[in-house]
Amino acid sequence: MSTTDDSFSITSESLSIQKPSLKDRWWHIMDTWKVGIIPLPLFVLAGVLIAVDCLGGKLPSDIVVMVATLAFFGFACGEFGKRLPIIGKLGAAAICATFIPSAMVYYGLLPDVVVESTTKFYKSTNILYLYICCIIVGSIMSMNRTTLIQGFLRIFFPMLCGEIAGMLVGMGVGMLLGLEPFQIFFFIILPIMAGGVGEGAIPLSIGYATILHMDQGVALGRVLPMVMLGGLTAIIISGCLNQLGKRFPHLTGEGQLMPNRANTDEQAPAAPAYSGKADVTTIASGALLAVLLYMLGMLGHKLIGLPAPVGMLFMAVLVKLVHGVSPKILEGSQVVYKFFQTSVTYPILFAVGVAITPWQELVHAFTLTNLLVIVSTVTTLVATGFFVGKKIGMHPIDVAIVSCCQSGQGGTGDVAILTAGNRMSLMPFAQIATRIGGAINVSVSLLVLGNFLV
Template structure:
């Protein structure tokens, strides 16, 4: 009775959505196909529009091919300059082409295929000698060169926009409750994976820093990239070498996480309750009220020129402020201080809402247009097949990766249940949100779990949880590094 009472108490005052995108019946009303669908789009829906087959990056395929041909001709003639302008052209066109190809494959496109193609294809072609050397050199200098620093450009935009664009109520009212499974899961995964890694002879340090941390770090752009910079600064060595060691764990964990999300959907689709508080049918908190106030705004996809330039300037200045603090307070990377500054500004309301919206609009532009560009740059610059082969040849590595995913899912659900959250929803939102591949992984997980309404909470896991992981490794390296 208690579980039924709690479930009824959590129903929003307004009529809930009863069908999912694509006509899939919801858990609350499996038979009603006439109900209003939720606002969240079906993963891969953008690829179903008829014009998506004839346009790439909004351009007719013929025009896109012409632009692509120009960069290939420049590379072939040896006149491709290693400048910011040329770098933008190369990574954007290569990334857009691979992202478009991945989006043409039904089913797999919903589970991160465009992202995987962007990460793996350039590296594979380069390894086989089929990728133009001039393009590869240009992409390396543009992505990681100290004079251009596309990575800093992207990460600063992502950190500032994702945090400042998050609902304040989500940080304040739900923050304390979510913090328990979020922080507890990070600590437990680090301890368990570290201990098992030490027991298996893999090494506590390597298990924590190169398995647990990247898996829990929030994906590639927001996790691996800043994490590699932290490792390079605090342990020495090249950041690119660290990226090559960190990426495999994230890719493997993402596949396992999506598979687990499908299992959760299968065992809860008809509202099954294995114990009181197990299944919230899409609701995450077992208290009276609605979670509507915690829903994130739709990510902006456009903005006026002055709004975008204000967003860019604020994001860049916030990163510079983090760099200043890092200079005087060593021990934490500038990325970590940028995260803390953005969170403080949001929590204490230190910035006008119009400024926050400007940063969020800039983040929307960068994340929606430049993520494939970043991924192909990372692929060429950092991905090493020799390193990948070395890692996978050791049976302990995939075992530890799987262990991290399973522990995160089980522990997050248990801790969420203890603080009046539903076990299944917390496992999906926190455990799976932290072990997937960031933004693309979040979409795939909520789709596989049939719980699109949990997207804001997976964003918290990916962004805030990933930020906590960056802070944690910054503090751990002096101890175990």
Template sequence: MSLTQQEGKDRSMPETAPTETLPTPPDSPPTNSRWSVMGMPMWIFLPMFLALAVAVYTDTFPSTLVSGFALATALGLMLMWIGQQVPLLKDFGLPIILPLFVPAILVWQGWIPESTVAAMDAFTDEQGAWDFILVAIIAGAMLGMPRQLIIKAGVRFAVPVIGTILGVLSVVGVIGAALGYGFGQAIFFVAGPVMAGGLPIGAIPMSEMYAEASGGSAAEYLTLLISAVLIANVVCVVFAAVLNGIGKRSTSLWFSGNGQLLRVNDAEAEDLRIPEKPSGSSFVALGQGLLIAGTLYVVASMLSTLVPGIHTYAWLTIIAAVIKIAGFVPERIEEAASQWGDFATRTLVPALLASVSIAAIDIAGVVEGFTDPVFIALIFITVGVSGVIAGLLGYLVRFYVVESAIVPGFVMADTGGSGDVAVLSAAERMHLLPFATVATRLGGAFLLIVVSFLVPVLGTGVF
């Protein structure tokens, strides 16, 4: 029996505390009802959505964590619901694409009041909403993975990460030269920033490198680099959604793992398969998961202060992996963290996507970048080549092609943390977020080293 054929096989779940599970109200419509949103009938959800809209447009929306979650969740859920009404496109990520970009378009057009935009900026930054959601997902995903999967996949993961970066720089450089854009220009202004894993560890330090090499200002380069990163993020989300849709329709046993990362034989499948999740969680388990994820985040923050070169999320992933591999934490405690992560994935991702759209996506920058057709073509090529190379190299180390093309392929070409969430959401593979974090952070660090060596070699005539 193949790994994908075992998807429906029953598995016993780790033992949890014998307390009440979260009940489903008996009068709630089924969650797959066309006229329900997160299990709530539309006649209940819509008045709440309208009440929030009234607060926004009467300039009475409060800038608090609670109100931020309410608005982001309602907006994200409404847009996802709209996307789910389109039969064909919903399989290709439309329910994710809408909440990720529609709010940003509304902000760009000035249709969301500035006071609300400022409140959502505070919600995501000062009030720590992104950390709250992402920490839960990362800790839960890592502690919920089979121990052998982390050990076997982690060792092989360096091959597609490093190979993809080097391959993309080479291929895009050659294509850039062939199109008249320039070999070094294509590497430094397209492939480099796109593959660096976001703005903080990619475009921003690169602009400083280029300014130092040219004697100019970093701001001169930053706009172009940011445009490349933002446009690539859009392309990554769309490509991930399309690849997920293709994978669903494929019958090849080696092409798509339907969320499973490693291709294994029948004897290994049970130990490496990511367990099916329970339909409910105990109140105690959710509280334990919150405490575990929060504590790991605090420890990761301390380590990031001591070693600033490694991002807090990367430290969080490393700590959780060490705990899982060491095996000294009871399985029911690991499962509590996993259930807390599942709660965040199933209920808070719409809020995360909508808040990312409002606070972090600059549609004006994306539109500005579309004025150069060669620049746009090279961005599409960069993302596409990244997915192809990562998929092929992943296949060589016994990853499924679709999973490897997405992680590390597309996640290294998005905007980083929030981009990883968007790509994995579109691909319906949020449980691979720890691997995406490693690819984004460590791959980005490796790329910066490569670019720093290439600047004095190829920079003449470019800067």
């Protein structure tokens, strides 16, 4: 009789243990059901609050409301892209986070108050540059010093080879399709490699307006779609390269350009490992370091005209090489980098899609001839970077992803490309490819156009 009672009590206890309480079920939902990084209940609450503001006719553009708004829409678009069959693994999340908002604005599917507030917030705060400076400084501070030097010295050769090969193949394909060589180079290929919109398309349009005696708006209208299509192609290729790296791990360093050789590790101390235990003051110091280095970059821009992100990049490298900050602050910078990479990428891409990505320009440029020239140019550029990088002892997939950034939409394109390729730690090299490479291409090409061809 006692045995039966004991077994019954044990069974009752096991049932009571197995049955979770209402609190446990709620916590389980909060911890496991997420849209991007946002717990589902908070995501729903954010959507309700944004809808209430929109129905009231006014959505504040201050940072408090915009954090919730950009997070809600950005992670929703990114999650949608991730869940798409097949292409979800090829960078569709970054594409959807950028181009779905652009299409929604064009077709009137996004409330006007959201568009107005997002555009105002994006353009008035320059939040993209805060994002880029934290990503650049954090990734540089987490690199091995010797590897950092070798990477910067070697990356220029694959980039140069890729540009030359891409231009030659693009010209050949365009001429086979019956296009004029002048149009192919100056209005298709050069915009792709010009370094984005602000540093590439706009200076090109100003130069074309002056040299070719045409309206700047007309010139920009012809150049901008090529920049966008080149960036879109690069995002897709970067996503494919990420999948290639998962299938052939020996071809990638997962965000490292140079292999970690034993003698390299003996000659120079590695960056401090990320422990996840940095205190609040250390993290704040890491964030302040990134901001101050960007301010130095802005000062350099005023003095010598060097783009602020590039000046900041060089200053960050210098600080790293001379041991300018302690290992503790280095770890703080790394925590800041991981925070922005995880939490801010998709909201930033949504803001970019709403504020500065004209959907109609992209659609108008979707002609077969343009697509063939652009795809052949970008593919050749990236493939050349892959094989040249492999030949000179670098990780070919990571070099190829940096090469993708040579045809991106500036800083925003770098974010989308590196997100699709899951290689955000390559941001410093991407900035070199975009800013410096684009500036050289634009300057040399306008010089040749003005002095020899017109």
